[in-house]
Amino acid sequence: MIYTDTRDKSVKVDFKTAVMSGMNQKTGGLYIPESFPKLQDSLLNKDPAPSFRDIAFNMAKPYVEGEIPDDELALIIQDAYPFSPKIAPLDAISYVLELFHGPTCAFKDFGARFMARTMSYLNRGEEPLHILVATSGDTGSAVGSAFHGVEGIDVTILYPEGKISLIQEKQLSTFTGNVRALKVKGTFDDCQKLVKTAFTDPKLRKKLRLSSANSINISRLLPQSFYYMYASLVVRNRCAMDNKIHDPAIIMVVPSGNFGNLTSGLIAREMGAPISGFVAATNTNKTIPDWIASGDYVPRASVETYANAMDVGAPSNYERIQAMYSLDEVRKMFASYWLDNDGIIKAIDNCHTKTGYIIDPHGAIGYQAWNDIRTSAMVDLIDGKKNDPANPGLTPNIPDWGIKVVNKKAVGIILETASPAKFSSTVVEAIGKEPPIPSRLEEVMRLPDKAIPMENDYEKFKKWLLNNL
Ligand SMILES: *Cc1c(COP(=O)(O)O)cnc(C)c1O
Numbered sequence: 346m347i348y349t350d351t352r353d354k355s356v357k358v359d360f361k362t363a364v365m366s367g368m369n370q371k372t373g374g375l376y377i378p379e380s381f382p383k384l385q386d387s388l389l390n391k392d393p394a395p396s397f398r399d400i401a402f403n404m405a406k407p408y409v410e411g412e413i414p415d416d417e418l419a420l421i422i423q424d425a426y427p428f429s430p431k432i433a434p435l436d437a438i439s440y441v442l443e444l445f446h447g448p449t450c451a452f453k454d455f456g457a458r459f460m461a462r463t464m465s466y467l468n469r470g471e472e473p474l475h476i477l478v479a480t481s482g483d484t485g486s487a488v489g490s491a492f493h494g495v496e497g498i499d500v501t502i503l504y505p506e507g508k509i510s511l512i513q514e515k516q517l518s519t520f521t522g523n524v525r526a527l528k529v530k531g532t533f534d535d536c537q538k539l540v541k542t543a544f545t546d547p548k549l550r551k552k553l554r555l556s557s558a559n560s561i562n563i564s565r566l567l568p569q570s571f572y573y574m575y576a577s578l579v580v581r582n583r584c585a586m587d588n589k590i591h592d593p594a595i596i597m598v599v600p601s602g603n604f605g606n607l608t609s610g611l612i613a614r615e616m617g618a619p620i621s622g623f624v625a626a627t628n629t630n631k632t633i634p635d636w637i638a639s640g641d642y643v644p645r646a647s648v649e650t651y652a653n654a655m656d657v658g659a660p661s662n663y664e665r666i667q668a669m670y671s672l673d674e675v676r677k678m679f680a681s682y683w684l685d686n687d688g689i690i691k692a693i694d695n696c697h698t699k700t701g702y703i704i705d706p707h708g709a710i711g712y713q714a715w716n717d718i719r720t721s722a723m724v725d726l727i728d729g730k731k732n733d734p735a736n737p738g739l740t741p742n743i744p745d746w747g748i749k750v751v752n753k754k755a756v757g758i759i760l761e762t763a764s765p766a767k768f769s770s771t772v773v774e775a776i777g778k779e780p781p782i783p784s785r786l787e788e789v790m791r792l793p794d795k796a797i798p799m800e801n802d803y804e805k806f807k808k809w810l811l812n813n814l
Pocket of ligand 1: 451452453483600601602603604605606607654655707762763
């Protein structure tokens with residue numbers, strides 16, 4: 346596969362270059378595949394649907410063709426995914442796609458584990474690679490866990506001491522072997538600055554091969570498309586039983602921050618997944634809903650919310666979305682919806698009261714979006730009753746599939762991006778009880794803390810890197 350650049354279509358690089366460099370330093374653009382080959386009809390039409398790993402292998406194949414042989418790719422997929430996404434029906438036309446069954450209990454495991462294994466393969470025969478990540482929570486644990494025990498690569502995680510939750514800190518600071526965490530006396534921005542300074546320090550880079558494991562890396566985006574394909578095929582096949590809707594419009598409801606997850610959904614759709622459209626669901630950081638409503642893209646500083654993994658005011662994957670589609674095409678495919686903190690609490694409570702399902706603060710925005718859209722918000726919008734995009738709720742854009750929702754010909758799949766146990770204090774505030782804690786989270790809480798204290802001082806950080814890597 347040839348990869349091109351969102352800012353310069355004449356750029357052509359191979360998979361290895363796209364993965365190892367993360368982004369194009371010359372143009373500042375992001376890599377995207379030149380084409381999105383359709384999955385074989387034999388798989389698309391299969392009933393029951395193929396297994397998640399079958400889908401993963403066949404979807405990944407064209408993107409690594411000529412660079413990773415089939416038998417190696419099969420091993421990568423097998424090793425990356427000892428777990429699967431699960432589909433939980435909420436009612437006849439609503440499903441939750443649970444993406445938290447991986448080791449760190451959030452969907453980022455799907456991307457990070459594929460990235461770790463492909464990077465390790467592509468780096469064979471070269472000097473060791475040192476990954477530096479600054480994190481304010483979920484990304485660091487997914488990346489640390491994904492690379493743990495992976496050959497030829499080590500990971501150093503920087504996090505702001507005292508500024509993340511206990512469970513998040515435990516998930517970062519208890520690694521051994523090739524992954525370690527530095528607790529920095531500073532803020533998340535300080536951590537990011539230390540990492541950025543290291544990347545632009547020529548003397549350091551002469552001594553150490555450094556890389557990032559950024560979410561803009563195409564090797565984290567491609568594997569997230571696997572579960573969209575899987576879920577849309579499974580749900581399409583079971584609609585005959587669940588709701589008897591013939592040829593339903595399948596709507597993916599995606600709680601979004603940096604819009605990597607949603608972009609992966611677009612890739613799955615291009616590859617033939619039976620997906621009619623998307624709901625871009627955000628918290629108060631509603632840069633994309635505002636763009637869809639007004640046509641103006643206005644990035645802004647981020648605001649802290651209960652759905653903190655989505656606190657992104659300048660989503661980097663906007664760049665990929667607008668390179669792939671015109672605004673008009675986006676408006677035909679997307680509805681958009683946002684909630685503030687009050688709305689998030691009410692949404693967790695609503696979901697629990699109506700369905701018994703305990704949802705996390707990110708998934709809760711998706712739940713409420715789909716619930717509003719299918720009951721009244723889309724009818725109202727089509728009838729001309731528009732919600733001001735300054736207020737929480739559905740923003741005034743009618744996608745092509747809107748009428749199918751009104752005519753009861755649509756089903757919704759809500760992406761549950763994390764286990765509610767990771768956000769237990771918010772869940773308790775909403776429903777008055779603790780969500781059940783998965784055993785792998787409980788175990789991590791019992792492990793000894795191995796975080797290494799670090800001053801917010803570049804020279805000290807650099808010295809540490811040189812002495813310890
Ligand atoms: C990262 C994250 C998101 C946002 O995903 P994007 O790809 O950045 O849009 C949503 N929910 C959870 C739990 C996350 O960790």
